[in-house]
Amino acid sequence: xxxxxxxxxxxxxxxxxxxxxxxxxxxxxxAGTVATWTAAGTEVTYLIVTDGDAGGFxxxxxxxxxxxxxxxxxxxxxxxxxxxxxxxxxxxGRLELTLDLRRDxxxxxxxxxxxxxxxxxxxxxxxxxxxxxxxxxxxxxSTLRAVYPDARNPFAFPELLADEGLEAWTVPEVWLGAxxxxxxxxxxxxxxxxxxxxxxxHVTQVSHMPDLDGFVRAWMAQNARTHGLPEGRxxxxxxxxxxx
Numbered sequence: 001x002x003x004x005x006x007x008x009x010x011x012x013x014x015x016x017x018x019x020x021x022x023x024x025x026x027x028x029x030x031a032g033t034v035a036t037w038t039a040a041g042t043e044v045t046y047l048i049v050t051d052g053d054a055g056g057f058x059x060x061x062x063x064x065x066x067x068x069x070x071x072x073x074x075x076x077x078x079x080x081x082x083x084x085x086x087x088x089x090x091x092x093g094r095l096e097l098t099l100d101l102r103r104d105x106x107x108x109x110x111x112x113x114x115x116x117x118x119x120x121x122x123x124x125x126x127x128x129x130x131x132x133x134x135x136x137x138x139x140x141x142s143t144l145r146a147v148y149p150d151a152r153n154p155f156a157f158p159e160l161l162a163d164e165g166l167e168a169w170t171v172p173e174v175w176l177g178a179x180x181x182x183x184x185x186x187x188x189x190x191x192x193x194x195x196x197x198x199x200x201x202h203v204t205q206v207s208h209m210p211d212l213d214g215f216v217r218a219w220m221a222q223n224a225r226t227h228g229l230p231e232g233r234x235x236x237x238x239x240x241x242x243x244x
Contacts, residue, residue: 013115021135023073024202029177032188032195038081045084054092076201095138105146110166119143121179131178172244179239185227
């Protein structure tokens with residue numbers, strides 16, 4: 001029995017939206033890919049569902065952590081060419097699959113009108129359990145439900161159209177990060193330094209890691225080998241789902 005045929009994404013899109021649970025999620029998994037998109041002229045928006053207020057590894061007061069992490073994410077985004085960074089302000093570590101969250105993601109999809117959405121996989125990754133934080137899985141599932149059917153259906157969350165004038169929008173493809181069924185690798189070798197610069201902006205999250213660079217590059221090298229890239233290359237990987 002053969003596996004599923006990889007679904008090839010569009011070579012270029014005008015607008016992309018990245019929906020992730022916490023500040024730093026997009027940078028660990030996808031900042032290199034985002035850097036290739038912005039370099040090619042794609043306008044990228046980040047939508048971060050929480051402020052990451054339950055993160056950190058020191059005695060920073062909890063009321064200060066959220067604002068710190070928002071600032072870190074904006075700085076990290078700038079390193080890879082992203083200036084539009086939005087936050088929904090949901091509580092870190094307590095995300096649930098709710099209609100409110102689906103509506104709030106659908107709103108931004110209709111505002112940005114992206115041809116591509118990047119989010120986290122809603123599937124549990126048993127071999128990499130750390131990738132399957134409950135918040136990640138909840139945001140992935142909520143985003144997929146917002147892509148289909150909510151954002152494209154003018155009768156779903158009718159207040160978005162009636163009160164805010166936001167027309168329905170169909171997203172053609174979704175890229176799922178940290179997926180156990182990744183079928184698409186992006187060669188990020190040439191932009192790896194920009195990815196690392198973005199990660200180092202997250203001081204509250206990575207300052208305790210003695211070899212952040214070595215850890216991340218080794219992981220990306222393994223991605224490249226797994227997906228057949230030449231020796232010495234670095235890659236980020238995704239499961240691409242066509243949703244039009």
